[in-house]
Amino acid sequence: MSYLVDIDHATKRFLTSAGTAHTAVQDITLQVTAGEFVAVVGPTGCGKSTTLSLVSGLEPPSEGSVSVNGQPVRGIPAGVGYMFQADAMLPWRTVLANVASGPLWQGKPKEQADALARDWVARVGLAGFEDYYMHQLSGGMRKRVALAQTLVNEPSILLMDEPFSALDVQTRALMQNELLDLWSGTSAAVIFVTHDLEEAITLADRVVVMTASPARIKDTFEVHLERPRNVEEIRMTPEFIAIYREVWSSLSDEVAIARKTGASRVA
Amino acid sequence: MSYLVDIDHATKRFLTSAGTAHTAVQDITLQVTAGEFVAVVGPTGCGKSTTLSLVSGLEPPSEGSVSVNGQPVRGIPAGVGYMFQADAMLPWRTVLANVASGPLWQGKPKEQADALARDWVARVGLAGFEDYYMHQLSGGMRKRVALAQTLVNEPSILLMDEPFSALDVQTRALMQNELLDLWSGTSAAVIFVTHDLEEAITLADRVVVMTASPARIKDTFEVHLERPRNVEEIRMTPEFIAIYREVWSSLSDEVAIARKTGASRVA
Amino acid sequence: MLRDSRRTGRSAVAVRRRHKTLVYALRLLLLVLILGGWELSVSLWLDPFFYSKPSLIWDKLVIWFTDGTAQGSIWAQIGVTLQEAALGFILGSLVGVVLGILLGRARLLAEVVSPYIQALNAVPRIVLAALFVIWFGLGMESKIATAFVLVFFPVFFNAFQGAREVDRNLVNNARILGAGRAQVLWSIVVPSSTSWILASLHTAFGFALIGAIVGEYTGATRGLGLLISTAQGSFDAAGIYAGMLITTVLALLAEVVLGLAERRLLRWRPPAQASFVAAI
Amino acid sequence: MLRDSRRTGRSAVAVRRRHKTLVYALRLLLLVLILGGWELSVSLWLDPFFYSKPSLIWDKLVIWFTDGTAQGSIWAQIGVTLQEAALGFILGSLVGVVLGILLGRARLLAEVVSPYIQALNAVPRIVLAALFVIWFGLGMESKIATAFVLVFFPVFFNAFQGAREVDRNLVNNARILGAGRAQVLWSIVVPSSTSWILASLHTAFGFALIGAIVGEYTGATRGLGLLISTAQGSFDAAGIYAGMLITTVLALLAEVVLGLAERRLLRWRPPAQASFVAAI
Amino acid sequence: QTQNKSGTSSGSSSSDKVTIMVGGAAKVIYMPAKLTEQLGYFKDQGLNVELVDTPAGVTAETALLANQAQGVVGFYDHTIDMQAKGKCLQSVVQFANVPGEVEMVSKAQAGTIKSPADFKGRKLGVTSAGSSTDFLTQYLAGNAGVGTADYTTVKAGADSTFIAAMNSGGIDAGMTTDPTVARLTKTGDGKILLDMRTEEGTKKALGGLYPASSLYMACDYVAAHKDVVQKLANAFVKTLGFITSNDAAAIAAKMPADYAGTDKELYIKSITDSKGMFNATGVMDPDGAKNALAVLGKFSPAVKPKKDTIDISKTYTTDFAKAAKN
């Protein structure tokens, strides 16, 4: 079987300022097929963002290999969309221009790009803010611009790093539904990093729990809830609660370890 | 009665690029006494951060007045600690040096500042990362540095803008407990912005719900849960669930409005 | 900044107008102080042979603008120098920006050629001016070349550093969104470097004028440089200062134009980050 | 950057070493190409009277370094010029940085004085050099002054802009944490502006050398400028180029020193953002 | 004497442009260049002459050698120097058979420096190292038994920097021309030690004449464009005639106002003092030329080794000046 994303025994080390190596991700193996939605959870600082950057091709693995679409990753694979954890909008472009950037860069004509962008700006609830610059937006609004910017490109592999963490509960639910709607019709693979277990379970086919730093894959939980899911209703179902418990306890242990090793860690 | 923080009919407008005025916060009146913990919730982009910036003295109100400690705010009032929503660490200082900055600037001797900082770095779970630079940390780790940096100053008025949003559930609970511990012994006033209603109710004496943009105060809910509260246990109590429902429904309406006006808004 | 955003609408405009008036008043005051101090100290202590004085300079300017100069109408001199400076400026900043940005993004190339560029930058321009006469003749070309080399280096180094300073996040995000190398360069690197480039352009037009004048010094039939050099040769301190004054005014005018361009280019900025020229 | 972080530990060091070797090899190749091309084209087509050639320049250098120059030992000339340039550089960059940062943070003051600074920047340095001889005499002071004015402006403008570009968030956060004006300046503004200031310093030492040489051109008893001007006066093209070569080598040496300082100051940076000098 | 701006010029626009470099058009010793233009004599000859001003004689000569210019108004001795370097230049109109230079002593040293013999241990100003003023200074000192190692040569430029150097003690004595001389004597900041603006003064100082201010051109050019050169000679010789037959005030009135600076009287005085040096015929004095060779042969590092092989007759021609008819 061919995987859309195939992380094969990948390890990533960083050079620290002291000149030593810091292992952020160790020996990770993770496959994602087309049309699959994988959520990744793990203690803060364990290596989730690093894992995404390996898939995106922004950082090469120190060991092991990463393939996308059957091709080993060199540079940025086609069809990858990556919503960063940190702000990465262009401050000198307006909301609309930021969202239209992707289509334009991919060669779409200006009007078409603008029309697409306008549609997406509205879908993330920012209609009326098209002409604002980034420094004039609130934290949550900036996140939504980033979301629109990523989704407007209709990526076939979607990497999302805590996309909804700065949103209020309701807006988050709306965005989650929007995301599921968009994704369900396609055969896109999604890798979705979050700290919100409910979110992870609600959205994903599979929840991957990572260990404390250096990140390894600890557990994988299949979520067999029926689709289409309604984000707000699903939470009260017994299956949901059962999976939640499992993931929670798996993660709790890691966080406890993270705290302990963190405290006794020598950099 | 004298309030530690007294926002009196404050309105804040921004000049947009088009040259028109954008009202972010309208006619807000909010008082916080010493030793009180107020959580602020509201739809994304409504004006929560702006409200905090009024109290911090970073932005003057366009109308109305803001007093801290009985004095009208001009410049930055003494004793205010403000943990920003966005990153604001010094990239050229290590974790330790960043945390030690506050004490040093306030005139503490170097060793004492370092000792304090070292203690706080450990308390936020970053022992071992003292010599890392900001670009070497994960999103959640950066947030924790910011937290340590703010708390090490022992502010008497603590403004926190979504401080825990980038943390995993367990670390977040730990930090919440840490915050409550720290605060309970003092007579500090806390204004805490969050999107997590559970968090708001768990921590606060009072939950303020803001309206959709421009932010006004819609409702205020007193939380009469006993202190000291254990963050992880309190969630299942019926009182908690009752308040949660109330706040939720109050906020839901606003978010619905926010979406509607947002969609039909003309900038 | 605090002041600026305190009120919006009408009153903000009023505040800004008041601020502007204050600035102009203070500038005028400073000008009066400088000129008055100069006039007075030369009248009382210093030798006007070396230091001239504002009133004499004014007289000289009046003569130049009414009767013309030894080389003909003053406007012709200004025109020539301005043309040389403008061409040198345009070419120098263009080449500086393009090379700076390209090298800023091409690491190996930058490492290989950097010592050579550093070396070229240390070549004294007056020596070059003499060489340019050999290469380009006595016409405008040699002056433009001198202006070019004076403009090129500061612009190049700033554009280079600006291109290096670009936020990696922005570049990464753009690459993910499908931007190719050229698009990253054009949509991310160039706008990011704008404030670097503009900062260097603030000095650049002044340098271009200096270059043109140095070139004219080396040998010319017309131009402000010749005017100044003639004044030097005939002990006309007033003429020297008058020539410098005209140069200075030209540079300031160029700054005003640059300031308008800058305001347009950096419109997206929060108001506090206005730059030096915007202050004029 | 990708290459750099691919491996860590030993192999990263090896990669870096290989890269360095490559860079040096390419530089050498370029040097050989330039010198060879020059030698060849002068031998075949061009007039060595104007263009000299590397072998002649080498001979000249050998004579200078063994027999000395018309003005005495070559080391004395280098010493004098270096001293003038170094003092001009230090003073100019110090004053430039301090004034630039202060004005960058003091908006009203900046607005009032900016046209004056812009105006001063447009004053031709060779005219100034003559004025400095009048004001400061024929000694070192006048050369230091010329070097100073050449260094001051680029540094000033960059420091100014750097101070303006400081992230508001950082400043706000520091103020909240209790930093006073001076502390904000020292702990936030200065480090933020470092890369701006360093970028300008890359051109500055070259400028300081030029300033010293221009000053010596105007009037002097010793120094490289005089050496070059003597060579010009006696149509000794080899001498001109030899003088320029020495200047250039001095500038490169200064760059190496600056590069070390820079590497230390910007240690906190992600590796990709190394600057121009670090590439030497 | 009559100024005919539009009158006699005969369809000159068709003729080629002649570029002439002037090593400081405001210097009185090079006055004939600008004066000819002002008087309209170039136009009268149907010439299209462009005068390019440069403060450095070197640049003028370089431009000539690089074929960027056709003539230079500068010191004759450069042609000798150039022959030593393998380039053939020749003086076609000799404006003066004396240097027009003056060795000045500062006020402070006027009592102690009475002759070149007192140069020992002094700081002597020259316009530039390797320039004619440098060689003349060396010659003066050498004749008085003072070697080059016994004094310090200071590059003091001309004009204000020279005056400032003299006032501030940067130089004890130095060689310069008018109007610097006039200025220094007027203020009393300097005194004339040796006046080489007249024949007798020059002979006294140098033991012979020393032709300096001249129009020189490349030998090839002269050979190939005899007609143009003749016209130039015509114009210049006419100007020289104008200079000798008019008083300083009349000459100054013809020059651009800027050349007088702020002190018109001073300018007239410098013309009065220097006017005597000009040679009404434009013809080279052959002995003067030999003397120039002698001076350079002793001190110029370039000429010294070749002084015996230099063919002085190739460095100038009197044909054109002699044939010049007004």
Ligand SMILES: Nc1ncnc2c1ncn2[C@@H]1O[C@H](COP(=O)(O)OP(=O)(O)OP(=O)(O)O)[C@@H](O)[C@H]1O
């Ligand atoms: N450039 C770097 N140099 C050194 N260490 C780095 C670098 N980048 C990341 N790290 C380290 O790698 C580890 C993993 O970081 P990563 O950003 O992947 O965490 P994360 O799981 O995304 O955490 P969070 O949930 O807080 O975002 C961290 O301990 C961090 O300090």
Ligand SMILES: Nc1ncnc2c1ncn2[C@@H]1O[C@H](COP(=O)(O)OP(=O)(O)OP(=O)(O)O)[C@@H](O)[C@H]1O
């Ligand atoms: N400088 C500015 N210029 C114009 N508008 C601004 C500016 N700063 C903020 N705003 C506007 O003010 C409103 C409130 O912003 P604020 O940051 O206070 O929201 P928030 O409640 O903190 O949102 P979030 O939960 O997303 O952080 C937003 O609509 C934003 O566009």
Ligand SMILES: [Mg+2]
């Ligand atoms: Mg992360």
Ligand SMILES: [Mg+2]
């Ligand atoms: Mg906010």
